[in-house]
Amino acid sequence: QKEVEQDPGPLSVPEGAIVSLNCTYSNSAFQYFMWYRQYSRKGPELLMYTYSSGNKEDGRFTAQVDKSSKYISLFIRDSQPSDSATYLCAIGSSNTGKLIFGQGTTLQVKP
Amino acid sequence: EAQVTQNPRYLITVTGKKLTVTCSQNMNHEYMSWYRQDPGLGLRQIYYSMNVEVTDKGDVPEGYKVSRKEKRNFPLILESPSPNQTSLYFCASRSSGRGDTQYFGPGTRLTVL
Numbered sequence: 001q002k003e004v005e006q007d008p009g010p011l012s013v014p015e016g017a018i019v020s021l022n023c024t025y026s027n028s029a030f031q032y033f034m035w036y037r038q039y040s041r042k043g044p045e046l047l048m049y050t051y052s053s054g055n056k057e058d059g060r061f062t063a064q065v066d067k068s069s070k071y072i073s074l075f076i077r078d079s080q081p082s083d084s085a086t087y088l089c090a091i092g093s094s095n096t097g098k099l100i101f102g103q104g105t106t107l108q109v110k111p
Numbered sequence: 112e113a114q115v116t117q118n119p120r121y122l123i124t125v126t127g128k129k130l131t132v133t134c135s136q137n138m139n140h141e142y143m144s145w146y147r148q149d150p151g152l153g154l155r156q157i158y159y160s161m162n163v164e165v166t167d168k169g170d171v172p173e174g175y176k177v178s179r180k181e182k183r184n185f186p187l188i189l190e191s192p193s194p195n196q197t198s199l200y201f202c203a204s205r206s207s208g209r210g211d212t213q214y215f216g217p218g219t220r221l222t223v224l
Contacts, residue, residue, distance in 0.1 A: 044201070
């Protein structure tokens with residue numbers, strides 16, 4: 001079993017839709033959780049991170065972590081064509097540099 | 112400008128010819144990492160370093176070497192490249208602070224014939 005599993009998609013939605021991206025993880029030793037966005041031919045960029053269970057909101061983006069279920073989600077409200085990208089979840093250890101990524105979900109938001 | 116730079120950006124080489132991909136960051140970050148990205152497999156960590164002279168294996172270290180002699184530089188060395196190392200490689204760095212942003216370089220696309 002992979003340490004982080006992510007629905008690969010692709011996912012295609014109309015502009016304005018609410019998007020839900022999900023990952024599960026197996027190793028509860030990792031303490032922080034991140035979502036990255038990667039545009040074509042670019043390196044990933046950090047969207048959000050959190051250390052605790054619950055919701056964290058930043059504009060149209062909400063990251064949700066449920067440590068008891070080992071489940072992390074990213075919600076995008078009022079999705080825009082500029083949100084079209086690959087989204088990667090990641091889990092990390094704050095004590096080391098170890099970071100494990102999901103496979104990535106490719107999202108297309110159609111105008 | 113805070114950045115991570117990698118060189119070269121594109122490289123085509125042949126099996127067995129040693130190569131080095133350089134990585135440099137200007138943010139005085141302690142942590143640096145190398146990843147490879149392959150279709151369907153996502154980003155996989157090759158090696159990471161927590162500081163000068165401190166390195167550790169990630170998930171896919173076979174066939175790679177790294178060194179961290181200076182804080183700003185973290186080169187990736189392929190002593191004898193093989194076709195299965197054809198991939199897109201990213202270097203990244205972050206500080207040791209809790210939750211600090213990890214910055215990625217622009218990527219190096221390597222093809223081994």
